[in-house]
Amino acid sequence: xxxxxxxxxxxxxxxxxxxxxxxxxxxxxxxxxxxx
Amino acid sequence: xxxxxxxxxxxxxxxxxxxxxxxxxxxxxxxxxxxxxxxxxxxxxxxxxxxxxxxxxxxxxxxxxxxxxxxxxxxxxxxxxxxxxxxxxxxxxxxxxxxxxxxxxxxxxxxxxxxxxxxxxxxxxxxxxxxxxxxxxxxxxxxxxxxxxxxxxxxxxxxxxxxxxxxxxxxxxxxxxxxxxxxxxxxxxxxxxxxxxxxxxxxxxxxxxxxxxxxxxxxxxxx
Numbered sequence: 001x002x003x004x005x006x007x008x009x010x011x012x013x014x015x016x017x018x019x020x021x022x023x024x025x026x027x028x029x030x031x032x033x034x035x036x
Numbered sequence: 037x038x039x040x041x042x043x044x045x046x047x048x049x050x051x052x053x054x055x056x057x058x059x060x061x062x063x064x065x066x067x068x069x070x071x072x073x074x075x076x077x078x079x080x081x082x083x084x085x086x087x088x089x090x091x092x093x094x095x096x097x098x099x100x101x102x103x104x105x106x107x108x109x110x111x112x113x114x115x116x117x118x119x120x121x122x123x124x125x126x127x128x129x130x131x132x133x134x135x136x137x138x139x140x141x142x143x144x145x146x147x148x149x150x151x152x153x154x155x156x157x158x159x160x161x162x163x164x165x166x167x168x169x170x171x172x173x174x175x176x177x178x179x180x181x182x183x184x185x186x187x188x189x190x191x192x193x194x195x196x197x198x199x200x201x202x203x204x205x206x207x208x209x210x211x212x213x214x215x216x217x218x219x220x221x222x223x224x225x226x227x228x229x230x231x232x233x234x235x236x237x238x239x240x241x242x243x244x245x246x247x248x249x250x251x252x253x254x255x256x257x258x259x
Contacts, residue, residue: 002072011129013056034250
């Protein structure tokens with residue numbers, strides 16, 4: 001299997017996972033600030 | 037029934053994982069492109085998420101102009117942000133694929149060039165937003181700018197029809213990708229996975245934007 005296949009899959013998945021982690025954390029942090 | 041973010045995210049994860057496995061190990065190699073065709077299964081979903089996000093962005097921007105309801109401005113901004121993120125993934129993954137098939141990362145192919153223009157147009161959208169302090173003026177100006185920026189979306193989509201291009205297209209005739217049977221199934225599964233991802237990230241990005249507004253209002257009241 002060519003490396004490029006895994007590079008593109010990794011780019012798509014890692015960016016999506018990092019974005020989702022960031023958005024979940026940011027939402028939680030704001031919930032805490034709003035309710036404090 | 038209450039919407040459960042975690043259940044939705046779990047289902048999305050399963051779909052994306054199954055789709056990736058199918059694309060990597062079940063679908064066969066393509067006649068002309070060989071194993072490299074598998075890049076396509078992971079290059080197309082972010083491109084679709086990018087286009088869907090920008091369609092949501094421009095439509096909700098238009099609704100904002102009509103209603104002046106800030107929740108549509110929030111949705112419009114959220115869509116534009118996702119358009120930028122997934123547009124960048126599309127550009128980079130396209131460059132990786134181009135290098136593997138054409139021998140160069142970038143050769144100013146019409147699809148590459150118009151997608152880059154699209155990306156910079158929406159970067160401009162955020163620069164415009166950052167330059168205006170008044171929330172109503174910011175939302176209205178951004179919505180109008182969005183209409184202009186959105187013109188780059190159909191341009192990017194049809195670019196390889198308008199100009200001579202090496203960008204692969206679907207369909208076995210005239211040198212296109214000849215996807216058949218399980219290859220089409222792999223592509224459809226990855227597109228469905230991408231649409232599920234899009235639904236989740238759009239909702240959470242919109243939630244965040246609305247909470248920021250709520251928090252800023254709370255701060256203003258306390259001052």
